[in-house]
Amino acid sequence: MEMVVIFKREFASYFSTPLASVFIVIFLVLAGVFTFYLGNFYERGQADLMPFFNFHPWLYLFLVPAISMRLWSEERKSGSIELLMTLPITKLDAVVGKFTAAWCFIGLALLLTIPMWISVNYLGDPDNGVIFASYLGSWLMAGSFLAIGSCMSALTKSQVIAFILSVVICFLFILSGFPLVLNVFKDWAPSVVVDAIASLSFLTHFSSISKGVLGFRDLLYFLSLIGCWLFATAIVIELQQAD
């Protein structure tokens, strides 16, 4: 119940400042640029949204930390965390409430790209099941970025530091599935290790989802990643009370 109250306040707070509109505009413009210029949307001559989704990890790498950096740093800087933490709510209520508000906000930005989905249907005959799965996968991946960012934001008063830390950690999570990186390990490490590294990556799971197979393992991967990082956030906040 308290979680819902926190969620509502947080979600509304995105729209009480220019943050919401600035973020959404930048998100849509970048998504467009990536898809149409870098992704050769037209030249490929295929009716699907592959070029659009392929760039999402890179888009989120910078845009999601920009949202997550304020989750806790701002509260600590302004002192409002003292108010929040002395209200009768659990840490988990606060952590999850804030996270879901941000996640839904990013989901909203994602929904605004639906005209692109409509236009591929107009231009050709895409597999809508695949596109739907990709949207879901993309949102789940955004959630994982966000959960990492939430934890980094809880670590510091400075939004800039929170941003940089989140970008670095998210980058590592993307990188671990890159063929370039995996090849380095392939030569000498046992294949179990290589697979383990690859299976940690956003890319591995996202690309399998965006092929249209919304596997249980990939869902579990993203959800448990989110769960772990949110739990870590709550612990960080708990520890600061005793610090």
Next chain:
Amino acid sequence: MIEIVNLSRHFGQLTAIDDISFTVEAGEVLGFLGPNGAGKSTTMKMITGFLAPSSGSISVSGFDIGTQTIEAQKRIGYLPEGAPCYEDMNPLQFLGFIAAIRGFKGDEQQQKVAQVVTTMGLESVLTQKIETLSKGFKRRVGLAQAIIHNPEVLILDEPTDGLDPNQKHQVRNMIRSLSKDKIVIISTHILEEVTAVCTRATIIANGKIVSDCSPAELESKSRYAHAVTLHLTEQQSAATKLSELPGVSEVEVNEEGKLLTVLTEGGQSIYEQVNDLVRQESWQVDALYVEKGRLDEVFRKITEEVV
């Protein structure tokens, strides 16, 4: 009831709170005094569950703040130092949010908000963003937030800082009017406030409690307690005669000998003797009155002894 037992708090090497214990009973209004950095805010942060103690325990209405945090926090209203709040909201939204967290819904929620808006005089700023409010109004929003659920325990860190005289008066009335079974702890640097609203004055310095008594007792520790001041119409050499009176310890002379303050030994009343002497010597006097103890002097004496 609030029970604090052997409470300590360290920040790295620094010991902010050093093994303090005290109990506050229902009906008490405790004024928490002390120099800057004494540990007032730190203690309040621990009572409200924002900071964890390094050692010791705190219970609020029977609930341990460390293990039954939520239950304890439900019973506490807290104004943190500097009255932080969500500045991107307006007072109406903000108070609605707090009321919702405190478990009020629908009509009851609106009624609670309306009630504190009236108490704190916020009608004129209801739809203005809090970040654009003046310091005093922000503080009033913070106070409104603290009392919205009519808490058993009210903890206010410098509640009247930045308020105009009318609002100061209003807040003091508000505190006094709280029903007699509540606990209020306020920290303040305004000593008159303690005499005006508190039933108990606790002075803390360097993380230790150095004095804990009623404001009246505190006043009586002043060397000015029961002293008698006379304003002479014309300059007289009255000081010598006054200091020869029994029970007089010292006579302070000011304003070229026209203003004399007669201090007593051991707090006995000497008004009669001074009055008799004035008549006997037929001095022309504009005013003659018994002094109250001076809290600032007692405060200085008590807190400087520690350093």
